[in-house]
Amino acid sequence: MGVDLYFTLGELDPADVQNRTVVVVDVLRATSTIVEALANGARAIYPTTGTEEAIKLISSLGRDDTLLCGERRGLKIEGYDLGNSPAEFTREKVDGKRIVMNTTNGTQALVAVAGADRVFTGSFMNLSAVAKAVAGTDDLTVVCAGRGGRFSLDDAVCAGAILARLGTEWAKDSDTSDAARVALQLATHATVDAAFLAETAGGRNLVEIGMEADLELCATVDRHVLAPAMVDGTIRLLPGKGT
Ligand code: MLT
16 A cells, blocks of 8 residues: 655645545644534535635525635635634534635645545544545545645644554555655654644644634544545535544
8 A cells, every 4th residue: 555645735736646545634724624514513515726716606505504614814704604713613603504615725735636536634633533534545645735835744744643543554665655754754753732733834823813722622633533525526424434
């Protein structure tokens, strides 16, 4: 089982993930928010690449049971129902709702891999469940959303932590990329907690905008035993596959 890994979106050519199983990671905060929203009863999440596409999609879906959610520089986009803090996606707010999501990095990554065979979303909050969902696949690619096309330590460590839960055979495989091995090394030497996330570029931004409380939530390992899956551009919990 050769594992491939991308630390940034700039490296990724969507053709590279055709016929492969992909895990997209955006710890701060898109994939953390996605699993929190689905855990609180959201029916489906539609990642988009920008406001124009988001508005067009929500107009076609209808506003009755659909929320428009997203951020720029971490702050809720004006006129949107919610931002991108997992703490906002409470059962009271999202139960039974569909969510059109537009974020800076995470939703771009999800749209970029839409052509893959299978796509799951990974974060510290669903680490073991997503590892279980991809265990045994022999064509795994992990895509880190990064930040503005740059490397992000939180995503790299999370990617490595997911791989660490897949045993060691994949690391010996000649098809496994150096990037995947580096991610494992990073995860092996990291302590995952709010203090660690606060030191990352994404974490510092959240502290600056007064959203440091999200660091504790996003650092909570296995908060949810769920593996959200994207099928035809829509993210849901697949029956019987959540755990
Ligand atoms: C992103 O997609 O860029 C992040 O999730 C941004 C954020 O939530 O601050």
